[in-house]
Amino acid sequence: MGNAWCTNAEENRSSVSVALGEWPPFISEELPGFGSVSRIVNSAFKSQGLQVKTGFFPWKRSYDLTRIADWDATAVWVKSPERERRFLYSDPVMISHNVLFYRKDKKFDWKTLEDLEGYVIGGSTGYYYGSVLETGEKLNTFRMERIPDEAANFKKLLIGRVDLVVSNKEVGYFLINSLLEKEQRDIITHHPKSVHLTSYHLIIGKKNPRAQSIMRTFNQGLGVVLGKRPETGY
Structure with missing residues:
Protein backbone atom coordinates (compact mmCIF):
# COMPACT_ATOMS: atom_id res chain seq x y z
CA MET A 1 0.00 0.00 0.00
CA GLY A 2 2.85 2.36 0.82
CA ASN A 3 4.44 1.84 -2.59
CA ALA A 4 1.10 2.33 -4.34
CA TRP A 5 0.55 5.61 -2.49
CA CYS A 6 4.01 6.82 -3.50
CA THR A 7 3.33 5.90 -7.13
CA ASN A 8 0.02 7.81 -7.11
CA ALA A 9 1.65 10.83 -5.50
CA GLU A 10 4.40 10.82 -8.12
CA GLU A 11 1.80 10.58 -10.90
CA ASN A 12 -0.11 13.52 -9.42
CA ARG A 13 3.04 15.62 -9.31
CA SER A 14 3.89 14.80 -12.93
CA SER A 15 0.45 15.53 -14.35
CA VAL A 16 -2.16 18.28 -14.29
CA SER A 17 -5.87 18.24 -15.09
CA VAL A 18 -7.38 21.12 -17.07
CA ALA A 19 -11.14 21.67 -17.34
CA LEU A 20 -12.31 23.44 -20.49
CA GLY A 21 -15.55 24.55 -22.15
CA GLU A 22 -16.67 25.22 -25.69
CA TRP A 23 -15.44 28.59 -27.00
CA PRO A 24 -14.64 28.24 -30.70
CA PRO A 25 -12.51 29.22 -32.51
CA PHE A 26 -10.15 29.31 -29.49
CA ILE A 27 -11.28 26.22 -27.57
CA SER A 28 -13.41 23.32 -28.77
CA GLU A 29 -13.51 19.56 -28.44
CA GLU A 30 -14.12 19.47 -32.21
CA LEU A 31 -10.99 21.41 -33.22
CA PRO A 32 -7.48 19.99 -33.83
CA GLY A 33 -5.61 20.03 -30.54
CA PHE A 34 -8.82 21.35 -28.96
CA GLY A 35 -8.17 24.79 -30.48
CA SER A 36 -5.36 27.33 -30.51
CA VAL A 37 -5.66 28.36 -26.85
CA SER A 38 -5.78 24.74 -25.67
CA ARG A 39 -2.62 24.01 -27.64
CA ILE A 40 -0.85 26.89 -25.89
CA VAL A 41 -1.98 25.67 -22.45
CA ASN A 42 -0.95 22.08 -23.14
CA SER A 43 2.37 23.09 -24.67
CA ALA A 44 3.19 25.30 -21.68
CA PHE A 45 2.72 22.43 -19.24
CA LYS A 46 4.45 19.86 -21.45
CA SER A 47 7.48 22.13 -21.89
CA GLN A 48 7.97 21.77 -18.14
CA GLY A 49 7.58 17.99 -18.13
CA LEU A 50 3.93 17.75 -17.05
CA GLN A 51 1.37 15.52 -18.72
CA VAL A 52 -2.04 17.11 -19.28
CA LYS A 53 -5.45 15.54 -18.71
CA THR A 54 -8.13 17.55 -20.54
CA GLY A 55 -11.87 17.49 -19.84
CA PHE A 56 -14.75 19.37 -21.46
CA PHE A 57 -17.69 20.59 -19.37
CA PRO A 58 -20.15 23.46 -19.36
CA TRP A 59 -18.16 26.54 -18.35
CA LYS A 60 -19.82 26.89 -14.95
CA ARG A 61 -19.03 23.25 -14.21
CA SER A 62 -15.37 23.76 -15.21
CA TYR A 63 -15.26 26.77 -12.89
CA ASP A 64 -16.78 24.88 -9.95
CA LEU A 65 -14.65 21.76 -10.42
CA THR A 66 -11.52 23.93 -10.31
CA ARG A 67 -12.74 26.04 -7.41
CA ILE A 68 -13.15 22.95 -5.21
CA ALA A 69 -9.88 21.46 -6.55
CA ASP A 70 -11.45 18.38 -8.14
CA TRP A 71 -9.64 19.56 -11.28
CA ASP A 72 -6.37 21.45 -11.13
CA ALA A 73 -7.00 24.28 -13.57
CA THR A 74 -9.43 25.76 -16.06
CA ALA A 75 -8.74 27.96 -19.07
CA VAL A 76 -9.26 30.64 -20.11
CA TRP A 77 -10.89 33.29 -17.93
CA VAL A 78 -11.07 37.06 -17.59
CA LYS A 79 -10.15 38.65 -14.27
CA SER A 80 -12.97 39.82 -12.04
CA PRO A 81 -12.98 40.80 -8.34
CA GLU A 82 -15.11 37.79 -7.36
CA ARG A 83 -12.85 35.33 -9.18
CA GLU A 84 -9.67 36.84 -7.80
CA ARG A 85 -10.87 36.04 -4.28
CA ARG A 86 -11.06 32.35 -5.15
CA PHE A 87 -8.42 31.71 -7.79
CA LEU A 88 -4.81 32.29 -8.73
CA TYR A 89 -4.38 33.80 -12.18
CA SER A 90 -1.67 32.95 -14.67
CA ASP A 91 0.17 35.41 -16.86
CA PRO A 92 -1.99 36.32 -19.90
CA VAL A 93 -2.50 33.42 -22.29
CA MET A 94 -4.08 35.70 -24.89
CA ILE A 95 -5.28 39.27 -25.26
CA LEU A 197 -9.37 45.07 -23.95
CA THR A 198 -9.33 41.72 -22.28
CA SER A 199 -6.56 39.42 -21.10
CA TYR A 200 -7.46 35.77 -20.71
CA HIS A 201 -5.85 33.52 -18.11
CA LEU A 202 -5.56 29.99 -16.81
CA ILE A 203 -6.89 29.91 -13.25
CA ILE A 204 -6.34 27.54 -10.32
CA GLY A 205 -8.49 27.35 -7.19
CA LYS A 206 -6.78 28.60 -4.04
CA LYS A 207 -8.03 25.50 -2.20
CA ASN A 208 -5.76 23.33 -4.34
CA PRO A 209 -2.68 22.42 -2.25
CA ARG A 210 -0.59 22.41 -5.45
CA ALA A 211 -1.92 25.76 -6.66
CA GLN A 212 1.27 27.78 -6.22
CA SER A 213 3.50 25.06 -7.63
CA ILE A 214 1.31 24.42 -10.68
CA MET A 215 0.94 28.11 -11.42
CA ARG A 216 4.66 28.75 -11.16
CA THR A 217 5.32 25.84 -13.54
CA PHE A 218 2.66 27.00 -16.00
CA ASN A 219 3.95 30.57 -16.13
CA GLN A 220 7.46 29.31 -16.80
CA GLY A 221 6.18 27.14 -19.63
CA LEU A 222 3.96 29.89 -20.99
CA GLY A 223 6.95 32.19 -21.25
CA VAL A 224 8.76 29.54 -23.27
CA VAL A 225 5.80 28.91 -25.59
CA LEU A 226 4.86 32.54 -26.21
CA GLY A 227 8.36 33.95 -26.18
CA LYS A 228 7.55 36.13 -23.15
CA ARG A 229 4.46 37.73 -24.69
CA PRO A 230 0.79 36.74 -24.93
CA GLU A 231 -0.71 36.01 -28.32
CA THR A 232 -3.13 38.63 -29.61
CA GLY A 233 -6.04 37.73 -31.80
CA TYR A 234 -5.20 34.48 -33.66
Missing part, protein backbone atom coordinates in the same frame (compact mmCIF):
# COMPACT_ATOMS: atom_id res chain seq x y z
CA SER A 96 -8.33 40.20 -27.27
CA HIS A 97 -11.15 42.73 -27.65
CA ASN A 98 -14.77 42.63 -26.55
CA VAL A 99 -16.89 44.72 -28.92
CA LEU A 100 -20.53 45.56 -29.56
CA PHE A 101 -22.17 44.03 -32.64
CA TYR A 102 -25.17 45.70 -34.25
CA ARG A 103 -27.31 45.67 -37.39
CA LYS A 104 -26.10 47.89 -40.20
CA ASP A 105 -29.62 49.17 -40.83
CA LYS A 106 -29.78 50.57 -37.28
CA LYS A 107 -27.62 53.62 -36.64
CA PHE A 108 -25.32 53.10 -33.69
CA ASP A 109 -22.38 54.94 -32.19
CA TRP A 110 -21.02 55.16 -28.69
CA LYS A 111 -18.19 56.79 -26.76
CA THR A 112 -19.31 56.70 -23.13
CA LEU A 113 -21.63 54.62 -20.96
CA GLU A 114 -24.35 57.26 -21.29
CA ASP A 115 -24.52 56.57 -25.04
CA LEU A 116 -25.76 53.05 -24.27
CA GLU A 117 -28.79 54.27 -22.31
CA GLY A 118 -32.01 52.48 -23.22
CA TYR A 119 -30.44 49.75 -25.36
CA VAL A 120 -31.09 46.04 -24.93
CA ILE A 121 -27.75 44.20 -25.03
CA GLY A 122 -27.36 40.46 -25.48
CA GLY A 123 -24.63 38.87 -23.38
CA SER A 124 -23.59 35.44 -22.15
CA THR A 125 -24.30 34.00 -18.73
CA GLY A 126 -21.35 34.32 -16.35
CA TYR A 127 -19.18 36.44 -18.67
CA TYR A 128 -17.40 39.53 -17.38
CA TYR A 129 -17.24 42.30 -19.99
CA GLY A 130 -15.25 44.91 -18.09
CA SER A 131 -16.06 47.74 -15.71
CA VAL A 132 -18.02 49.93 -18.16
CA LEU A 133 -20.69 47.34 -18.93
CA GLU A 134 -20.65 46.02 -15.37
CA THR A 135 -21.45 49.53 -14.10
CA GLY A 136 -24.14 50.06 -16.73
CA GLU A 137 -25.76 46.74 -15.93
CA LYS A 138 -25.86 47.51 -12.20
CA LEU A 139 -27.25 51.03 -12.77
CA ASN A 140 -29.80 49.80 -15.34
CA THR A 141 -28.40 52.25 -17.88
CA PHE A 142 -29.28 49.55 -20.42
CA ARG A 143 -30.92 46.16 -20.14
CA MET A 144 -28.52 43.24 -20.34
CA GLU A 145 -30.15 39.97 -21.39
CA ARG A 146 -27.81 37.10 -20.58
CA ILE A 147 -28.29 33.59 -21.98
CA PRO A 148 -26.06 30.48 -21.90
CA ASP A 149 -25.92 30.11 -25.70
CA GLU A 150 -23.71 32.86 -27.12
CA ALA A 151 -24.65 31.99 -30.71
CA ALA A 152 -28.34 32.54 -29.98
CA ASN A 153 -27.61 36.19 -29.21
CA PHE A 154 -26.79 36.84 -32.85
CA LYS A 155 -30.07 35.27 -33.93
CA LYS A 156 -31.85 37.53 -31.44
CA LEU A 157 -30.01 40.49 -32.96
CA LEU A 158 -31.22 39.54 -36.44
CA ILE A 159 -34.89 39.48 -35.43
CA GLY A 160 -34.69 42.59 -33.27
CA ARG A 161 -35.05 41.02 -29.84
CA VAL A 162 -31.81 42.74 -28.77
CA ASP A 163 -30.28 45.95 -30.10
CA LEU A 164 -26.64 44.99 -29.52
CA VAL A 165 -24.58 41.90 -28.77
CA VAL A 166 -21.40 42.06 -26.71
CA SER A 167 -18.83 39.42 -27.61
CA ASN A 168 -15.18 38.77 -28.17
CA LYS A 169 -14.55 40.09 -31.67
CA GLU A 170 -13.04 36.90 -33.10
CA VAL A 171 -15.61 34.64 -31.45
CA GLY A 172 -18.45 36.85 -32.66
CA TYR A 173 -17.39 36.65 -36.28
CA PHE A 174 -16.70 32.93 -35.99
CA LEU A 175 -20.29 32.39 -34.83
CA ILE A 176 -21.71 34.73 -37.47
CA ASN A 177 -19.82 33.02 -40.28
CA SER A 178 -20.55 29.51 -38.99
CA LEU A 179 -24.25 29.82 -38.26
CA LEU A 180 -25.79 32.49 -40.48
CA GLU A 181 -26.63 32.66 -44.16
CA LYS A 182 -24.68 35.15 -46.28
CA GLU A 183 -27.60 37.61 -46.46
CA GLN A 184 -27.84 37.49 -42.66
CA ARG A 185 -24.08 37.84 -42.19
CA ASP A 186 -24.05 40.95 -44.36
CA ILE A 187 -26.53 42.67 -42.02
CA ILE A 188 -24.26 42.54 -38.95
CA THR A 189 -21.13 44.53 -38.14
CA HIS A 190 -19.27 45.67 -35.03
CA HIS A 191 -18.42 49.05 -33.55
CA PRO A 192 -14.66 49.75 -33.68
CA LYS A 193 -14.51 50.97 -30.08
CA SER A 194 -13.61 48.18 -27.68
CA VAL A 195 -15.84 47.63 -24.69
CA HIS A 196 -12.88 46.08 -22.94
Whole structure:
Protein backbone atom coordinates (compact mmCIF):
# COMPACT_ATOMS: atom_id res chain seq x y z
CA MET A 1 0.00 0.00 0.00
CA GLY A 2 2.85 2.36 0.82
CA ASN A 3 4.44 1.84 -2.59
CA ALA A 4 1.10 2.33 -4.34
CA TRP A 5 0.55 5.61 -2.49
CA CYS A 6 4.01 6.82 -3.50
CA THR A 7 3.33 5.90 -7.13
CA ASN A 8 0.02 7.81 -7.11
CA ALA A 9 1.65 10.83 -5.50
CA GLU A 10 4.40 10.82 -8.12
CA GLU A 11 1.80 10.58 -10.90
CA ASN A 12 -0.11 13.52 -9.42
CA ARG A 13 3.04 15.62 -9.31
CA SER A 14 3.89 14.80 -12.93
CA SER A 15 0.45 15.53 -14.35
CA VAL A 16 -2.16 18.28 -14.29
CA SER A 17 -5.87 18.24 -15.09
CA VAL A 18 -7.38 21.12 -17.07
CA ALA A 19 -11.14 21.67 -17.34
CA LEU A 20 -12.31 23.44 -20.49
CA GLY A 21 -15.55 24.55 -22.15
CA GLU A 22 -16.67 25.22 -25.69
CA TRP A 23 -15.44 28.59 -27.00
CA PRO A 24 -14.64 28.24 -30.70
CA PRO A 25 -12.51 29.22 -32.51
CA PHE A 26 -10.15 29.31 -29.49
CA ILE A 27 -11.28 26.22 -27.57
CA SER A 28 -13.41 23.32 -28.77
CA GLU A 29 -13.51 19.56 -28.44
CA GLU A 30 -14.12 19.47 -32.21
CA LEU A 31 -10.99 21.41 -33.22
CA PRO A 32 -7.48 19.99 -33.83
CA GLY A 33 -5.61 20.03 -30.54
CA PHE A 34 -8.82 21.35 -28.96
CA GLY A 35 -8.17 24.79 -30.48
CA SER A 36 -5.36 27.33 -30.51
CA VAL A 37 -5.66 28.36 -26.85
CA SER A 38 -5.78 24.74 -25.67
CA ARG A 39 -2.62 24.01 -27.64
CA ILE A 40 -0.85 26.89 -25.89
CA VAL A 41 -1.98 25.67 -22.45
CA ASN A 42 -0.95 22.08 -23.14
CA SER A 43 2.37 23.09 -24.67
CA ALA A 44 3.19 25.30 -21.68
CA PHE A 45 2.72 22.43 -19.24
CA LYS A 46 4.45 19.86 -21.45
CA SER A 47 7.48 22.13 -21.89
CA GLN A 48 7.97 21.77 -18.14
CA GLY A 49 7.58 17.99 -18.13
CA LEU A 50 3.93 17.75 -17.05
CA GLN A 51 1.37 15.52 -18.72
CA VAL A 52 -2.04 17.11 -19.28
CA LYS A 53 -5.45 15.54 -18.71
CA THR A 54 -8.13 17.55 -20.54
CA GLY A 55 -11.87 17.49 -19.84
CA PHE A 56 -14.75 19.37 -21.46
CA PHE A 57 -17.69 20.59 -19.37
CA PRO A 58 -20.15 23.46 -19.36
CA TRP A 59 -18.16 26.54 -18.35
CA LYS A 60 -19.82 26.89 -14.95
CA ARG A 61 -19.03 23.25 -14.21
CA SER A 62 -15.37 23.76 -15.21
CA TYR A 63 -15.26 26.77 -12.89
CA ASP A 64 -16.78 24.88 -9.95
CA LEU A 65 -14.65 21.76 -10.42
CA THR A 66 -11.52 23.93 -10.31
CA ARG A 67 -12.74 26.04 -7.41
CA ILE A 68 -13.15 22.95 -5.21
CA ALA A 69 -9.88 21.46 -6.55
CA ASP A 70 -11.45 18.38 -8.14
CA TRP A 71 -9.64 19.56 -11.28
CA ASP A 72 -6.37 21.45 -11.13
CA ALA A 73 -7.00 24.28 -13.57
CA THR A 74 -9.43 25.76 -16.06
CA ALA A 75 -8.74 27.96 -19.07
CA VAL A 76 -9.26 30.64 -20.11
CA TRP A 77 -10.89 33.29 -17.93
CA VAL A 78 -11.07 37.06 -17.59
CA LYS A 79 -10.15 38.65 -14.27
CA SER A 80 -12.97 39.82 -12.04
CA PRO A 81 -12.98 40.80 -8.34
CA GLU A 82 -15.11 37.79 -7.36
CA ARG A 83 -12.85 35.33 -9.18
CA GLU A 84 -9.67 36.84 -7.80
CA ARG A 85 -10.87 36.04 -4.28
CA ARG A 86 -11.06 32.35 -5.15
CA PHE A 87 -8.42 31.71 -7.79
CA LEU A 88 -4.81 32.29 -8.73
CA TYR A 89 -4.38 33.80 -12.18
CA SER A 90 -1.67 32.95 -14.67
CA ASP A 91 0.17 35.41 -16.86
CA PRO A 92 -1.99 36.32 -19.90
CA VAL A 93 -2.50 33.42 -22.29
CA MET A 94 -4.08 35.70 -24.89
CA ILE A 95 -5.28 39.27 -25.26
CA SER A 96 -8.33 40.20 -27.27
CA HIS A 97 -11.15 42.73 -27.65
CA ASN A 98 -14.77 42.63 -26.55
CA VAL A 99 -16.89 44.72 -28.92
CA LEU A 100 -20.53 45.56 -29.56
CA PHE A 101 -22.17 44.03 -32.64
CA TYR A 102 -25.17 45.70 -34.25
CA ARG A 103 -27.31 45.67 -37.39
CA LYS A 104 -26.10 47.89 -40.20
CA ASP A 105 -29.62 49.17 -40.83
CA LYS A 106 -29.78 50.57 -37.28
CA LYS A 107 -27.62 53.62 -36.64
CA PHE A 108 -25.32 53.10 -33.69
CA ASP A 109 -22.38 54.94 -32.19
CA TRP A 110 -21.02 55.16 -28.69
CA LYS A 111 -18.19 56.79 -26.76
CA THR A 112 -19.31 56.70 -23.13
CA LEU A 113 -21.63 54.62 -20.96
CA GLU A 114 -24.35 57.26 -21.29
CA ASP A 115 -24.52 56.57 -25.04
CA LEU A 116 -25.76 53.05 -24.27
CA GLU A 117 -28.79 54.27 -22.31
CA GLY A 118 -32.01 52.48 -23.22
CA TYR A 119 -30.44 49.75 -25.36
CA VAL A 120 -31.09 46.04 -24.93
CA ILE A 121 -27.75 44.20 -25.03
CA GLY A 122 -27.36 40.46 -25.48
CA GLY A 123 -24.63 38.87 -23.38
CA SER A 124 -23.59 35.44 -22.15
CA THR A 125 -24.30 34.00 -18.73
CA GLY A 126 -21.35 34.32 -16.35
CA TYR A 127 -19.18 36.44 -18.67
CA TYR A 128 -17.40 39.53 -17.38
CA TYR A 129 -17.24 42.30 -19.99
CA GLY A 130 -15.25 44.91 -18.09
CA SER A 131 -16.06 47.74 -15.71
CA VAL A 132 -18.02 49.93 -18.16
CA LEU A 133 -20.69 47.34 -18.93
CA GLU A 134 -20.65 46.02 -15.37
CA THR A 135 -21.45 49.53 -14.10
CA GLY A 136 -24.14 50.06 -16.73
CA GLU A 137 -25.76 46.74 -15.93
CA LYS A 138 -25.86 47.51 -12.20
CA LEU A 139 -27.25 51.03 -12.77
CA ASN A 140 -29.80 49.80 -15.34
CA THR A 141 -28.40 52.25 -17.88
CA PHE A 142 -29.28 49.55 -20.42
CA ARG A 143 -30.92 46.16 -20.14
CA MET A 144 -28.52 43.24 -20.34
CA GLU A 145 -30.15 39.97 -21.39
CA ARG A 146 -27.81 37.10 -20.58
CA ILE A 147 -28.29 33.59 -21.98
CA PRO A 148 -26.06 30.48 -21.90
CA ASP A 149 -25.92 30.11 -25.70
CA GLU A 150 -23.71 32.86 -27.12
CA ALA A 151 -24.65 31.99 -30.71
CA ALA A 152 -28.34 32.54 -29.98
CA ASN A 153 -27.61 36.19 -29.21
CA PHE A 154 -26.79 36.84 -32.85
CA LYS A 155 -30.07 35.27 -33.93
CA LYS A 156 -31.85 37.53 -31.44
CA LEU A 157 -30.01 40.49 -32.96
CA LEU A 158 -31.22 39.54 -36.44
CA ILE A 159 -34.89 39.48 -35.43
CA GLY A 160 -34.69 42.59 -33.27
CA ARG A 161 -35.05 41.02 -29.84
CA VAL A 162 -31.81 42.74 -28.77
CA ASP A 163 -30.28 45.95 -30.10
CA LEU A 164 -26.64 44.99 -29.52
CA VAL A 165 -24.58 41.90 -28.77
CA VAL A 166 -21.40 42.06 -26.71
CA SER A 167 -18.83 39.42 -27.61
CA ASN A 168 -15.18 38.77 -28.17
CA LYS A 169 -14.55 40.09 -31.67
CA GLU A 170 -13.04 36.90 -33.10
CA VAL A 171 -15.61 34.64 -31.45
CA GLY A 172 -18.45 36.85 -32.66
CA TYR A 173 -17.39 36.65 -36.28
CA PHE A 174 -16.70 32.93 -35.99
CA LEU A 175 -20.29 32.39 -34.83
CA ILE A 176 -21.71 34.73 -37.47
CA ASN A 177 -19.82 33.02 -40.28
CA SER A 178 -20.55 29.51 -38.99
CA LEU A 179 -24.25 29.82 -38.26
CA LEU A 180 -25.79 32.49 -40.48
CA GLU A 181 -26.63 32.66 -44.16
CA LYS A 182 -24.68 35.15 -46.28
CA GLU A 183 -27.60 37.61 -46.46
CA GLN A 184 -27.84 37.49 -42.66
CA ARG A 185 -24.08 37.84 -42.19
CA ASP A 186 -24.05 40.95 -44.36
CA ILE A 187 -26.53 42.67 -42.02
CA ILE A 188 -24.26 42.54 -38.95
CA THR A 189 -21.13 44.53 -38.14
CA HIS A 190 -19.27 45.67 -35.03
CA HIS A 191 -18.42 49.05 -33.55
CA PRO A 192 -14.66 49.75 -33.68
CA LYS A 193 -14.51 50.97 -30.08
CA SER A 194 -13.61 48.18 -27.68
CA VAL A 195 -15.84 47.63 -24.69
CA HIS A 196 -12.88 46.08 -22.94
CA LEU A 197 -9.37 45.07 -23.95
CA THR A 198 -9.33 41.72 -22.28
CA SER A 199 -6.56 39.42 -21.10
CA TYR A 200 -7.46 35.77 -20.71
CA HIS A 201 -5.85 33.52 -18.11
CA LEU A 202 -5.56 29.99 -16.81
CA ILE A 203 -6.89 29.91 -13.25
CA ILE A 204 -6.34 27.54 -10.32
CA GLY A 205 -8.49 27.35 -7.19
CA LYS A 206 -6.78 28.60 -4.04
CA LYS A 207 -8.03 25.50 -2.20
CA ASN A 208 -5.76 23.33 -4.34
CA PRO A 209 -2.68 22.42 -2.25
CA ARG A 210 -0.59 22.41 -5.45
CA ALA A 211 -1.92 25.76 -6.66
CA GLN A 212 1.27 27.78 -6.22
CA SER A 213 3.50 25.06 -7.63
CA ILE A 214 1.31 24.42 -10.68
CA MET A 215 0.94 28.11 -11.42
CA ARG A 216 4.66 28.75 -11.16
CA THR A 217 5.32 25.84 -13.54
CA PHE A 218 2.66 27.00 -16.00
CA ASN A 219 3.95 30.57 -16.13
CA GLN A 220 7.46 29.31 -16.80
CA GLY A 221 6.18 27.14 -19.63
CA LEU A 222 3.96 29.89 -20.99
CA GLY A 223 6.95 32.19 -21.25
CA VAL A 224 8.76 29.54 -23.27
CA VAL A 225 5.80 28.91 -25.59
CA LEU A 226 4.86 32.54 -26.21
CA GLY A 227 8.36 33.95 -26.18
CA LYS A 228 7.55 36.13 -23.15
CA ARG A 229 4.46 37.73 -24.69
CA PRO A 230 0.79 36.74 -24.93
CA GLU A 231 -0.71 36.01 -28.32
CA THR A 232 -3.13 38.63 -29.61
CA GLY A 233 -6.04 37.73 -31.80
CA TYR A 234 -5.20 34.48 -33.66
